[in-house]
Amino acid sequence: MFSCWLSRLCRGLSTPTGRVTHLIQGSLSRRLMLSSQRRIPELSSFVARTNTCGELRSSHLGQEVTLCGWIQYRRQNIFLVLRDFHGLVQVVIPQDESAASVKKILCEAPMESVVQVSGTVISRPPGQENPKMPTGEIEIKVKSAQLLNTCKKLPFEIKDFVKKTEALRLQYRYLDLRSFQMQYNLRLRSRMVMKMREYLCNLHGFVDIETPTLFKRTPGGAKEFVIPSREPGKFYCLPQSPQQFKQLLMVGGLDRYFQVARCYRDEGSRPDRQPEFTQIDIEMSFVDQIGIRSLIEGLLQYSWPSDKDPVVVPFPSMTFAEALASYGTDKPDTRFGMKIVDISDVFRNTKVGFLQDALSKPQGTVKAICISEGTKYLKRKDIESLRKLAADHFNQEVLPVFPKANRNWNSPVAKSIMEEQRSELIRLMEIQEDGVVLLTAGEHRKACSVLGKLRLECADLLEARGLVLRDPALFSFLWVVDFPLFLPKEENPGELESAHHPFTAPHPSDIHLLHTEPKQVRSQHYDLVLNGNEIGGGSIRIHDAELQRYILATLLKEDVKLLSHLLQALDFGAPPHGGIALGLDRLICLVTGAPSIRDVIAFPKSFRGHDLMSNAPDSLPPEELKPYHIQVSWPADSEAEKSSLNQPYHPES
Numbered sequence: 001m002f003s004c005w006l007s008r009l010c011r012g013l014s015t016p017t018g019r020v021t022h023l024i025q026g027s028l029s030r031r032l033m034l035s036s037q038r039r040i041p042e043l044s045s046f047v048a049r050t051n052t053c054g055e056l057r058s059s060h061l062g063q064e065v066t067l068c069g070w071i072q073y074r075r076q077n078i079f080l081v082l083r084d085f086h087g088l089v090q091v092v093i094p095q096d097e098s099a100a101s102v103k104k105i106l107c108e109a110p111m112e113s114v115v116q117v118s119g120t121v122i123s124r125p126p127g128q129e130n131p132k133m134p135t136g137e138i139e140i141k142v143k144s145a146q147l148l149n150t151c152k153k154l155p156f157e158i159k160d161f162v163k164k165t166e167a168l169r170l171q172y173r174y175l176d177l178r179s180f181q182m183q184y185n186l187r188l189r190s191r192m193v194m195k196m197r198e199y200l201c202n203l204h205g206f207v208d209i210e211t212p213t214l215f216k217r218t219p220g221g222a223k224e225f226v227i228p229s230r231e232p233g234k235f236y237c238l239p240q241s242p243q244q245f246k247q248l249l250m251v252g253g254l255d256r257y258f259q260v261a262r263c264y265r266d267e268g269s270r271p272d273r274q275p276e277f278t279q280i281d282i283e284m285s286f287v288d289q290i291g292i293r294s295l296i297e298g299l300l301q302y303s304w305p306s307d308k309d310p311v312v313v314p315f316p317s318m319t320f321a322e323a324l325a326s327y328g329t330d331k332p333d334t335r336f337g338m339k340i341v342d343i344s345d346v347f348r349n350t351k352v353g354f355l356q357d358a359l360s361k362p363q364g365t366v367k368a369i370c371i372s373e374g375t376k377y378l379k380r381k382d383i384e385s386l387r388k389l390a391a392d393h394f395n396q397e398v399l400p401v402f403p404k405a406n407r408n409w410n411s412p413v414a415k416s417i418m419e420e421q422r423s424e425l426i427r428l429m430e431i432q433e434d435g436v437v438l439l440t441a442g443e444h445r446k447a448c449s450v451l452g453k454l455r456l457e458c459a460d461l462l463e464a465r466g467l468v469l470r471d472p473a474l475f476s477f478l479w480v481v482d483f484p485l486f487l488p489k490e491e492n493p494g495e496l497e498s499a500h501h502p503f504t505a506p507h508p509s510d511i512h513l514l515h516t517e518p519k520q521v522r523s524q525h526y527d528l529v530l531n532g533n534e535i536g537g538g539s540i541r542i543h544d545a546e547l548q549r550y551i552l553a554t555l556l557k558e559d560v561k562l563l564s565h566l567l568q569a570l571d572f573g574a575p576p577h578g579g580i581a582l583g584l585d586r587l588i589c590l591v592t593g594a595p596s597i598r599d600v601i602a603f604p605k606s607f608r609g610h611d612l613m614s615n616a617p618d619s620l621p622p623e624e625l626k627p628y629h630i631q632v633s634w635p636a637d638s639e640a641e642k643s644s645l646n647q648p649y650h651p652e653s
């Protein structure tokens with residue numbers, strides 16, 4: 001099983017990445033070609049080994065080598081398999097009397113002990129080669145061995161195929177990191193980031209600038225982590241992104257900025273979120289949307305791993321309105337169809353009560369998706385669970401209709417749908433034999449959202465039953481553009497909030513609506529979507545202080561004093577500018593096919609935001625809080641927590 005990861009790992013380490021170069025055109029191609037002929041890294045410089053375990057082949061036969069690694073397997077006290085980050089190699093334990101001390105070390109050291117062995121690379125006897133192992137043609141005839149450190153009984157075996165809970169993996173992360181899968185993920189991440197730096201700094205003159213992580217509360221956007229200071233009542237905040245700093249760098253004439261930036265959002269955990277995460281943060285002066293989009297397309301193409309299908313540019317784009325209408329979301333997964341269709345006209349004269357009701361309202365619509373081969377792959381209980389999901393999470397009624405199925409599928413509205421409505425539905429939605437239609441009615445955005453969610457649920461269900469809808473090797477990039485500048489606030493729909501952030505410029509053709517119909521204003525905000533996941537977002541910024549002040553104070557009702565430094569800077573000759581941030585964790589997660597972003601972060605937080613290895617966040621005794629002028633106000637039921645201050649740590653399970 002590990003051989004597959006292993007060969008990917010080896011390929012990634014030693015293959016020059018020449019293949020991307022022919023895809024990038026223009027005057028840069030020569031420079032790109034030169035820089036992409038990457039030298040094979042020297043993996044054993046400065047250290048107590050001559051070679052890595054994974055690199056030895058028949059071409060090394062007869063060489064005297066010294067290897068360092070962990071004991072992965074031992075067979076009948078004759079063979080030992082040694083592992084390092086690069087791979088596995090078989091070591092022959094000497095059996096003759098004269099080498100008794102070497103044999104003792106290699107036979108007695110527990111699994112996962114660290115040893116150094118020296119010996120000769122020999123070929124395996126005929127018939128004993130292992131074609132599944134990259135080093136399977138050779139073995140090491142050991143002359144000397146040294147036990148560098150022993151290993152106690154482990155909480156789990158260091159073998160990728162051994163199943164372990166995520167909590168246990170996170171508690172012993174340093175052991176989990178020894179797996180080939182984690183090694184592959186983190187090394188691929190490192191290589192991609194290196195290529196991104198190369199592309200941005202060496203090929204396009206970007207400047208890598210660090211910005212503060214101790215900052216202050218900023219209006220709008222995500223909830224920030226608060227850091228106490230020694231001044232009474234004064235707090236820093238951890239920045240949710242370097243947004244203000246990167247704009248201020250443009251005012252400072254730094255022109256092309258980038259940073260591998262750590263960002264912090266106190267938003268609770270979700271499967272694809274972490275309280276701290278990394279962005280490839282970019283800002284440029286004198287740029288428009290197309291410029292930023294081309295930069296990112298080139299960046300991804302250049303840094304894309306050589307063992308994946310190459311990235312094809314330019315990426316397609318779709319307006320927010322189209323994404324919502326056809327996919328029910330602002331991050332459509334365009335790898336499969338099943339698009340939402342507006343079928344309001346089919347049902348104008350319907351007798352079905354809830355459709356009639358919906359259509360009688362000014363914003364009322366009837367919408368549907370068609371699940372091809374639905375009657376073949378879905379069970380009645382699947383349809384029921386989809387309807388329940390719509391009812392529970394969206395308060396929306398969804399009806400199944402089986403326009404062509406001969407089977408006795410009962411649709412609650414079957415009898416009320418007239419023949420011509422049925423044939424119009426079949427025509428409009430291109431329904432084939434076995435197609436199931438899921439139909440809902442209501443206001444446009446709500447009807448689309450529920451069907452967008454059901455579309456994804458259906459795809460999961462169909463794939464669980466063996467239908468391949470989404471090619472796992474396919475990377476489907478999409479730009480979503482023309483977002484609204486403002487959305488109604490979730491907690492108070494009468495007020496507005498920024499759809500992206502308050503520094504986003506309005507669409508030039510909608511500026512006149514800012515004073516009269518702000519809800520109708522589109523923005524210069526763009527999101528990058530990959531396989532249905534938002535992996536980046538940015539905008540052209542407001543560089544006019546007056547406009548920025550008006551949006552903050554009048555439309556968003558924010559306290560502009562908090563942003564006086566930025567407003568002042570805009571007044572001192574701020575150049576037009578724009579930028580973007582790519583979510584690195586999510587990007588790498590999708591590239592590696594990892595189940596969670598935690599699998600591409602060396603030391604991630606648990607689902608509840610804890611570090612299960614070190615037990616952060618941790619309590620502090622009151623005397624250590626004193627300099628910060630803060631006191632813990634313990635919730636009534638937290639006696640146990642208080643008394644756990646000095647208790648040994650038990651990780652969450």
Ligand code: ASP
Pocket residue numbers: 240241242243282537538539579580581
């Ligand atoms: N700062 C923004 C974010 O973190 C990205 C940008 O607009 O450049 O989403």
